[in-house]
Amino acid sequence: MIPISYSAEVSAACANGTPIVALESTIITHGMPYPQNVETARLVEQDVRDNNAVPATIAVINGTLHVGLEDDQLTALGQAENVAKLSRADIAACIATGGTGATTVAATMIGAALAGISVFATGGIGGVHKGAEESFDISADLQELSLTAVTVVAAGAKAILDLNKTYEVLETLGVPVITYGQDVLPAFWSATSDLATPLRMDTAADIAKAHVMRGGMGLTGGQLVCNPIPQDMQIPAEELAPVIAQALSEAEAQNISAKAVTPFLLGRIFELTEGKSLVANIALVRNNARLAAEIAVEIAKR
Template sequence: MKNLNKYLDVAREVEKALEAGKPVVALESTIISHGMPYPQNVETALQVEKIIRDHGAVPATIAIIKGRLKVGISPEEIDYLGKKGLDVIKASRRDVPVLVAAKEDGATTVATTMILAAMAGVKVFATGGIGGVHRGAEVTMDISADLEELGMTPVMVVCAGAKSILDLGLTLEYLETKGVPVIGYQTKMLPAFYTRDSAFKVDYRMDTPKEIADAWVAKLELDLKGGMLVTNPIPEEYAMDSAYINKCIEEAVEEAKEKGIKGKETTPFLLAKIKDITGGESLDANIQLVFNNAKLAAQIACEMCK
């Protein structure tokens, strides 16, 4: 890519790790601005970075700040995004050039985090859950850009499955069409974010971080287009009852329809509504599954570097 330094800032710690062939794990920033209230969002983001360090890798939280594409931001910048909250633009691929030109702030979605990670040479990324095909997409055509990005950008995404507010069956079909391998970590069932499994199966089960790292390195060395999705079930002690959470999701989806909420506003609305309905239990689960994914992503990144 020509003249990337004109737009891209890679934190010195991240740059040094990449140059030395050390493990780096990318992290998104939408979870900071749109995922939970302040100061819980900042505390969670800093704890996720600590977990990655504790497991031998370097964290690279990604964001757009005053028009600069940032791969690795400081605790002060995390606090800035956390305080600004919903006033930060939720930035997907289409938003990047506009935010850069206007010198605006952007919290990166899964898709944009993948793009910026790939620009810097970071190959592993930990998040909560990916976006996917929304319920009723056969009418609305509401399909997350995360799926398109997984089909073309060479970054592995470690998540707790697709968010259970989505149509999980259609999301898997879409990923298959795009040629994205879906790996279940120690499971053959697709985790559904708040719950450890769903009615759907993943492509492959792998039981160790090394197995996953080997498959990912093979994909990169074969120069096969696109990413890889690793689905890591929420720890059992934090998993929610599937019948209960599905009832809460249906209630939230119905309210979103009544209020005419669409597009990029849908997911933040649904997650906030589900948090209210569950009395905060869903937010606690969300935080724990992110911690769990950060740990696995760091372990995979370390195996890749061996």
């Protein structure tokens, strides 16, 4: 038996057939400082509710997979120290040994699928890190998208990554990459990039139809929906490029690797942009939560 606990709100949604949107917890433990992390998590959850769905923030607490967090649990997680960062490789071990961990994109997809949740909103997915041809640093998020039937709404892959290689891997793995409302892929903090999107869809209904069709055809894996950050909240790519380059150079000089890379880079970019990256990050996560709720509502109709 897998120890799973549902929040009161999620339990009621399951009983009533209300659409549910999964949310990750690493943004709380590894993405922002307290109390901004908890405040942002509450805003994102409310964005889901305001668009006719129920939020289910997923985390492992004391060996139990929590699908939806009560308010006191969310606050405690936001203040906790040395919380594990869980992906496919270690989520089962964390649960089995009674540990506590926050879920990455991959682990949140696993938790969502176990709970029967079809849609998940996040900030940006992990992918192929720059220099991966030597380090082999490739996020498990990509493989998970090819395995687990959850539609993931993100502002594309994180801009610190090698975007070309990331999307090439997703194509090889057979993952549909759908950009919402435009013909080029977004680049996380930036609304556009120089990469053409493989697929474009302009409505939540079309994205929901594609999700249902994949299930009907017996195709494994989910969909990546790339939702551009609102134009008035973006940081232009040309402004970010030298900042990202500096952060990457510092990470290499300090021999930072594996799971420590992304938190370090995001932290340095926050410092180098004087907080602008965090403001943009909050805006894009909330934007993704709203679209994810709309997609979940459309899937529920079908």
